Amino acid sequence: MNMLTLTEGESAVHLARESIESHLAGMPYPRIPDDAIFQQQRGVFVTLNTIKHKLRGCIGVPYPVMPLADAILTSSKDAATKDPRFPPLSTKELQKIVIEVTILTTPEKLEGKPTELLEKIEIGRDGLIVKYGYYQGLLLPQVATEYNFTTEEFLSQTCMKAGLPSNCWLTGAEIYAFRGQIFGELTPRGSVQEKGLKSVR
Secondary structure, rough: OOOOOOOHHHHHHHHHOOOOOOOOOOOOOOOOOOOOOHOOEEEEEEEEEEEEEEEEEEEOOOOOOOHHHHHHHHHHHHHHHOOOOOOOOHHHHHEEEEHHHHHHHHHHOOOOHHHHHHHHHHOEEEEEEEEEEOOEEEEOOHHHHHHHOHHHHHHHHHHHHOOOOOOHHHOHHHHHHEEEEEEEEEEOOOOOOEEEOOOOO
């Protein structure tokens, strides 16, 4: 995956905020940045946090099925208004929200016995998708580091995110791994930095 520059990452975060602002105001989508990277098909997640670092919304497009710009526009709007865990965001509340955009690599299926999967997953590098039948759950790489998960805990939590038993990764569920490049505001509408993750392994 081609990595984004900091300038492109800043544009991605600004686009996410402008998308939410436009949607809440009933206005058309904002202008898409000219950088070629925004026309490449990418998976992306947009995360909204309060200034006290509490989650306020997180929705995304896990697979590269649309241009990055479109994925950001859709994900940011939906994170603000369609995350079923939270009420829709208001324009006033948005002024106190910090926005984070995670650009995903294409998820790759992990093959092998459950014990072998543990050696293929690195905390601080990988995000996970669990699939079993019609059930699917995803956790971003930063979730594992934020909660200091072990690899087993990360797998179990992703299973539960899918609405499955926590041990489903031991009983035939498909496991996919991906990596993420993370850009986020330091303060609402403030400067943007690329965020690195520290592995606990």
